[in-house]
Amino acid sequence: MARIKYYYDTETCKYERVKQTKWDVTFNVLGYVVVTLLFSFGLLALFGDLFESPKFARLAKENRELKENIALMNKKMDENEGYLQALAHKDDNVYRKIFEAEPIPETIRKGGVGGVQRFRSLLEADLEQEEMIINTFERIQALRRKMFIQTKSYDEIMDLAKKKEQMWASIPAIQPVNNTEMKRLSSGYGIRMHPIMKRRIMHHGLDYSAKRGTPIYATGDGVVKKVKYYPGGYGRVVEIDHGFGFETRYAHMQMYIVKRGQKVKRGECIGYVGNTGRSTAPHLHYEVRKNGKTVDPIHYIFQGISDEEYAELVRLASQDNQSLS
Structure with missing residues (x-):
């Protein structure tokens, strides 16, 4: 029930009832409303500080879980x-060395990470965890790049591995004549x-003394590069290109049974021992070239002989004697 207000009228010496205008009522109501709202906001602020709302609690939990997941990631x-x-x-230090491949340059492995600025532009500038998210994205991009480079490297290693079997078959790895007694x-x-x-001059190969007509064998798979006769030098010669930088030369032959461009296998007969060209006795002069330069053939003989037999070959090859051509 509304309270009725009176005032004392000095002229009439009576208490008269206070008459309120519509504006008075309006202002009173507005005053109550403002006070009520202010009080309500104060209670809400106090309640919010003391107690979390369900929505705020859910968002806070999601934020904590997000941080935990990013940290775990x-x-x-x-x-x-x-x-x-x-x-x-x-x-770099095992597989590529086995296959004699160059290591991947460090500048490529540590190459820049693309797409970060584009990703940064998609985020809100005032995002609270922006730097954490950007840093994680950069690491993911860098990791993806490294994985891609490593995958390509292993593809290359696989190609080299497939060629390795062919290379081992092509390396001049046996003696060019039958030499079971190592004599x-x-x-x-x-x-x-x-x-x-x-x-005394440089002797670029090994001399194997043998009777005329002794079979001569290709020491590795390859393609016959040259079949030629040099009357004043090597005599009848066969040269084989084994690929991978290897070539072999067989000189002073009595005859050859292969032709230029013919593919040969390791152990296949290519001709017979002779005494042609500038030679003092029937023998085979055998050379190995690696990348165009002669090398000691004794270092490439590793098939068909034991360790003891190889040691005997090394001993014989190291003797300071006279060559046969």
């Missing part, structure tokens, strides 16, 4: 980067006395 990336670094180390090797690679010029 970064921890997993640390582990994966460690695994990837170990693979890269094996790749045919008469002169080794190096400075030797020349039997005709009677002075």
Whole structure:
């Protein structure tokens, strides 16, 4: 029930009832409303500080879980980067050395990360966890790039592995004549006395003494590069290109049974021992070239002989004697 207000009228000496206008009522109502709203807002602020609303609590929980998941993601990336670094180390220092391939340059492995600015532009500038999200995105992009580079590297290693079998078959790895008793090797690679010029000069191969007509074998798979006769030098010669930088030469032959461009296999007969060209006795002069330069053939003989037999070959080849051509 509304309270009725009176005032004392001095002229009439009576209490008269206070008459309120519509504006008075309006202002009174507005005053009550403003006070009520202010009080309500104060209670809400106090309640919000003391008690979380269900929505706020849910958002706070989601934010905590987001931070925990991002932290866990970064921890997993640390582990994966460690695994990837170990693979890269094996790749450069084991696999690529086995296949004689150059290591991947560090500048490529640590190349820049693209797309970060584009991703940053998609985020709100005032996002509270912006830097955390950007950093995580950068790490993901860097990890993806490293994985892509490593995958390409392993593709290359696989190609090299497929060629490795072919390379092992192509390397000149056996003796060019039958030498089971290890007595045919008469002169080794190096400075030797020349039997005709009677002075010490470089001898670029191995001399195997043998009877005329003794079979000569290709020491590795390859393609016959040259079949030629040099009357004043090597005599009848066969040269084989084995690929991978290897070539072999077989000189002073009595005859050859292969032709230029013909593919041969390791152990296949290509001709017979003779005494043609500038030679003092029937023998085979055998050379190995690697990338265009002669090398000591004794270092490439590793098939068909034991360790003891190889040691005997090395001993015979190291003797400072006279060559046969």
